Amino acid sequence: MALEINKLVGGYSQIPVLKDVSFDVQPGELVGLIGLNGAGKSTTLNHVIGLLRPFSGSIKINGLTIQTNPEEYKKQIAYVPETPILYDELTLREHINLTIMAYQLDHDEAWQRATKLLKMFRLDNKLEWFPANFSKGMKQKVMICCAFMTNAKLLIIDEPFYGLDPLAVHDLLELIEQKKKEGVAVLMSTHVLDTAQRYCDRFVLLANGKVRAHGTLEELRTAGDYAGESLDEIYLHLAKGDQHE
Amino acid sequence: MNKLFSKRRSQHFMLLLRYWRLVFNDHFVIALFFLFGALAYGYSQWLPTLGPHQWWTRLVLIGWFTIIAQIGRLATLIKRPDPVFLLPQVEGIHRYLNQATWYSLILAEIMTVVGAFIALPFALTTEKLTNFEIVAIFLVAIVNKADWIHVARKSLSLRWGNQQWRTRLEYWVNPLLASIAMWIVNPYVGLVVALILYLAVVVYYRDLAVNWRIAVKTEQDRMYSVYRFFNLFTDVPSVQGNTKRRKWADGLVRWLSKGDQPWSYLYARAFVRGTEVSGIVSRLTLLGMVIVFLLPAGWLNTAIVILFIYLIATQLMPLYDQYEANVFTHIYPIPANQQQTDFKQLLAKVTALEAILIALASIGWRLNVGQMMVNLVIAIVEVFVLIRFYFNVRVKKLMK
Numbered sequence: 001m002a003l004e005i006n007k008l009v010g011g012y013s014q015i016p017v018l019k020d021v022s023f024d025v026q027p028g029e030l031v032g033l034i035g036l037n038g039a040g041k042s043t044t045l046n047h048v049i050g051l052l053r054p055f056s057g058s059i060k061i062n063g064l065t066i067q068t069n070p071e072e073y074k075k076q077i078a079y080v081p082e083t084p085i086l087y088d089e090l091t092l093r094e095h096i097n098l099t100i101m102a103y104q105l106d107h108d109e110a111w112q113r114a115t116k117l118l119k120m121f122r123l124d125n126k127l128e129w130f131p132a133n134f135s136k137g138m139k140q141k142v143m144i145c146c147a148f149m150t151n152a153k154l155l156i157i158d159e160p161f162y163g164l165d166p167l168a169v170h171d172l173l174e175l176i177e178q179k180k181k182e183g184v185a186v187l188m189s190t191h192v193l194d195t196a197q198r199y200c201d202r203f204v205l206l207a208n209g210k211v212r213a214h215g216t217l218e219e220l221r222t223a224g225d226y227a228g229e230s231l232d233e234i235y236l237h238l239a240k241g242d243q244h245e
Numbered sequence: 246m247n248k249l250f251s252k253r254r255s256q257h258f259m260l261l262l263r264y265w266r267l268v269f270n271d272h273f274v275i276a277l278f279f280l281f282g283a284l285a286y287g288y289s290q291w292l293p294t295l296g297p298h299q300w301w302t303r304l305v306l307i308g309w310f311t312i313i314a315q316i317g318r319l320a321t322l323i324k325r326p327d328p329v330f331l332l333p334q335v336e337g338i339h340r341y342l343n344q345a346t347w348y349s350l351i352l353a354e355i356m357t358v359v360g361a362f363i364a365l366p367f368a369l370t371t372e373k374l375t376n377f378e379i380v381a382i383f384l385v386a387i388v389n390k391a392d393w394i395h396v397a398r399k400s401l402s403l404r405w406g407n408q409q410w411r412t413r414l415e416y417w418v419n420p421l422l423a424s425i426a427m428w429i430v431n432p433y434v435g436l437v438v439a440l441i442l443y444l445a446v447v448v449y450y451r452d453l454a455v456n457w458r459i460a461v462k463t464e465q466d467r468m469y470s471v472y473r474f475f476n477l478f479t480d481v482p483s484v485q486g487n488t489k490r491r492k493w494a495d496g497l498v499r500w501l502s503k504g505d506q507p508w509s510y511l512y513a514r515a516f517v518r519g520t521e522v523s524g525i526v527s528r529l530t531l532l533g534m535v536i537v538f539l540l541p542a543g544w545l546n547t548a549i550v551i552l553f554i555y556l557i558a559t560q561l562m563p564l565y566d567q568y569e570a571n572v573f574t575h576i577y578p579i580p581a582n583q584q585q586t587d588f589k590q591l592l593a594k595v596t597a598l599e600a601i602l603i604a605l606a607s608i609g610w611r612l613n614v615g616q617m618m619v620n621l622v623i624a625i626v627e628v629f630v631l632i633r634f635y636f637n638v639r640v641k642k643l644m645k
Binding site: 049050051070071072073074075077079081085087088089090091094097098101102103104130132 | 488490505506507510511514515518519568571572573575576577578579580581
């Protein structure tokens with residue numbers, strides 16, 4: 001089991017945002033984390049990448065926890081944040097170099113992978129530029145390159161589609177497909193439900209910090225008696241139901 | 246509208262007060278104390294060695310009185326939305342600017358008088374001056390500054406605002422003419438020249454309807470330089486450090502990030518390419534070098550060397566938190582203590598480099614090799630002590 005979240009209670013301050021969240025992601029599987037603004041998607045991801053400490057419950061990646069083995073745990077993860085986060089003082093080439101150092105990758109091999117990714121996103125002629133001055137979409141592409149060039153076993157992707165041009169969206173989905181074939185587990189939060197429906201193997205629907213439903217599209221349909229409905233419609237049902245509570 | 250300026254002036258005062266308090270809280274006071282002490286001491290030692298009236302002394306006086314006329318700018322306290330909100334207030338804004346001009350004039354005159362006062366011992370050593378002549382000298386300085394401020398005022402006007410070269414010329418040439426007349430002929434003639442120039446400027450530049458675009462830009466530039474100054478001592482929110490590529494410094498970057506650990510890789514680039522910390526460090530190093538180069542050899546020289554090395558080391562500390570807000574530094578699989586180790590390494594390298602530069606400069610214009618060697622040894626010992634003890638303590642404090 002690549003990622004295993006068990007009865008996670010957590011949040012930023014004393015007040016828990018997440019209440020008893022449990023789900024898992026298998027190797028070679030893309031799981032979509034779906035929810036309204038403020039449902040707890042990013043909070044969940046922040047717990048997984050180790051920025052937040054659980055109040056209770058556990059998070060395991062390939063059997064490792066961050067408490068017992070922080071370095072090995074972190075080595076398993078590559079992360080694409082919701083808004084691009086770059087170093088103002090580093091050129092694009094140096095971002096790649098830094099990633100290689102941080103994850104202790106083989107220099108030449110990693111550069112080969114990176115060059116392929118940079119070519120795909122048409123960034124290979126901008127190696128000496130400061131990505132901090134790029135447009136939003138290009139910055140996002142840099143983040144994707146840095147995450148996908150690692151050999152992490154778990155990819156955490158937070159809202160990846162905003163600001164990307166249609167071609168880049170397509171390329172990203174292609175890359176995720178490739179990573180899955182290599183046995184990498186992918187956890188992706190998103191609002192773009194029709195894309196999620198087409199590409200995700202399973203879904204975790206979050207609402208108010210709780211797992212409202214999870215499973216494949218078929219499982220979601222049968223569980224809620226929504227035969228033939230799209231993910232979009234199922235989600236709207238559930239979300240509206242919550243509002244009336 | 247009449248109260249607008251006084252309201253803004255008191256707001257402005259509060260702002261300055263807040264920042265000045267931060268400035269005078271730092272180690273910088275000690276440094277300034279030493280600096281002024283050293284300069285005053287050097288000045289007093291130097292004066293008796295001067296013979297009366299050498300050919301260059303009058304040039305120095307002319308230069309000095311031209312320069313002190315440049316100190317103190319026109320603070321209009323105009324804000325960016327003003328052109329929109331105050332556009333209909335034609336008469337009001339005229340009064341407002343007059344108030345601003347008076348306020349700036351008074352502050353500028355105080356600084357000018359202090360500047361003239363500093364030159365007085367020099368002038369009395371090299372020239373024979375009667376009491377009336379001394380009064381005339383001060384009056385020339387005051388009239389020159391009034392002239393300067395009026396030129397600054399007209400440079401914000403619709404009619405003359407775009408003639409920047411002309412304004413700049415008047416800033417320098419008018420005081421220069423009066424100073425030349427004062428020191429080459431005599432102070433009374435200087436006063437007459439200064440008064441004629443002042444009257445000419447005031448009478449000629451009367452149509453002062455404001456050019457909003459220039460007025461806003463000028464005031465913003467002025468405030469920015471004020472903030473930049475305060476930013477040397479504390480964090481000013483509106484001044485963010487820039488990033489420059491500085492390709493020529495890539496060798497330095499490579500040396501600082503040797504070993505290719507992620508943190509040393511980051512810190513080396515943050516230090517060299519960020520303008521803020523490297524700016525302070527290089528400016529202080531340069532200042533220190535100039536001072537120890539000019540200061541006659543002796544214990545004071547060594548004391549300044551020691552002080553500057555310490556001062557510069559303290560300025561490096563903010564770098565530690567440079568990447569605190571970047572999530573990636575938290576999720577990289579790097580041992581937790583690596584950050585400290587690499588930061589200390591950067592501190593050690595930069596401090597050593599800067600210490601050696603200052604110690605080398607202390608050879609002075611008399612090429613006193615002995616003095617330099619002593620300073621070099623002391624500097625190396627100091628760097629060692631800083632690395633061994635001081636940085637450990639400071640970095641532990643930063644960790645909290």
